[in-house]
Ligand code: HEC
Ligand code: HEC
């Protein structure tokens with residue numbers, strides 16, 4: 558991800574009345590009280606200075622909240638370090654999942670848990686093993702903390718700051734593992750797709766309630782029409798009148814209850830069975846495709862979804 562805010566997203570935020578949205582999508586705008594987004598800094602989204610001005614995260618009453626002190630003293634995970642341009646202050650919270658919680662755990666004013674990534678992680682075996690968000694999203698890579706022309710730093714490693722998540726094909730491919738045995742049952746072709754959430758430290762999908770993981774299975778008999786079925790892993794939401802909620806801004810502002818949730822929990826393995834009326838002896842091309850669907854607000858097809866895994870086999 559770019560830590561900046563995508564334009565279409567910002568427009569959506571402005572349209573939604575902004576206040577609620579800015580605290581996570583453009584936190585400095587909230588801090589400098591610029592809800593109309595007049596200042597340049599408000600457009601920068603989640604900046605270095607925001608995260609490195611964070612001193613603590615508290616859970617007093619409801620949602621986790623960041624304590625930010627804007628000053629020339631920057632906080633971070635390095636001990637015994639010094640910088641020429643500003644003072645530095647060691648911060649244990651930077652090495653903990655807590656720092657991610659103010660934006661990745663959120664219950665709205667109607668009590669709907671809109672974002673639950675932090676608590677999903679907290680209840681997973683990864684939390685028990687001490688593997689925080691940073692271990693998967695900000696792993697160590699070779700790199701200098703500061704341009705060596707400015708100062709020779711002691712370490713040769715830095716934490717990756719791109720936060721690869723579901724927009725990274727590599728992360729998706731690590732996460733979803735699948736196999737596709739096929740056999741016959743009562744004269745029908747039976748395909749069993751074994752799906753597992755092998756690498757995410759939370760549900761798949763997590764985060765925005767509009768995210769979906771889709772598994773589509775097709776059977777193409779040599780003579781005959783293509784048969785097709787799908788499974789969608791997602792949450793569905795409704796407002797207080799019971800009307801389905803289909804977009805992020807509505808989820809944050811008007812979502813009142815979760816009406817279904819069949820997402821894959823961390824480490825879960827599930828078997829999905831598909832039955833197609835294909836007579837024995839008919840050569841059939843079977844294909845399973847997984848794609849990840851991001852958001853109904855995305856403008857282009859490629860921003861909306863990505864196909865990341867395809868399995869094929871020929872059966873008789
Ligand atoms: C064990 C590794 C692991 C841990 C721990 C982990 N994640 Fe992830 N995360 C992943 C992988 C792999 C993906 C990509 C697959 C996916 O989207 O679920 C991902 C995806 C995401 C996404 C993108 C969701 C989307 O659909 O856009 C967010 C946001 C996220 N993680 C936040 C967090 C936060 C916050 C924590 C800590 C509370 C955390 N992750 C802990 C591995 C991990
Ligand atoms: C979303 C919050 C976030 C943003 C935005 C962010 N950082 Fe960080 N940064 C962290 C966290 C968390 C760590 C510590 C990771 C760890 O130790 O596991 C860190 C570590 C660092 C470190 C210490 C060296 C290292 O890699 O561990 C430096 C220097 C740093 N960040 C600079 C920056 C700069 C410069 C920017 C803007 C380009 C930036 N950060 C943006 C959260 C953030």
Ligand code: HEC
Nearest residue numbers: 558581582584603656657660690694720721722723724725
């Ligand atoms: C100030 C709020 C804020 C903080 C703090 C924050 N995030 Fe996020 N994060 C966001 C927002 C907003 C998005 C969605 C950005 C978008 O889609 O344009 C996001 C998206 C992500 C994604 C998804 C990237 C993708 O591929 O779609 C991951 C992974 C992620 N964050 C991990 C983390 C981790 C790990 C931490 C803690 C070290 C963290 N974030 C701290 C606000 C924050």
Ligand code: HEC
Nearest residue numbers: 569570573577578581660663763764765805806809851852
């Ligand atoms: C508590 C923090 C928080 C608040 C408040 C919040 N968001 Fe978000 N929003 C996020 C995070 C984190 C993600 C990314 C989750 C993920 O990767 O799945 C996100 C994702 C989105 C997306 C999808 C972006 C994409 O790249 O696909 C849209 C659109 C969005 N939010 C709009 C809004 C609007 C509009 C509001 C206000 C009504 C709002 N958000 C309030 C944290 C927040």
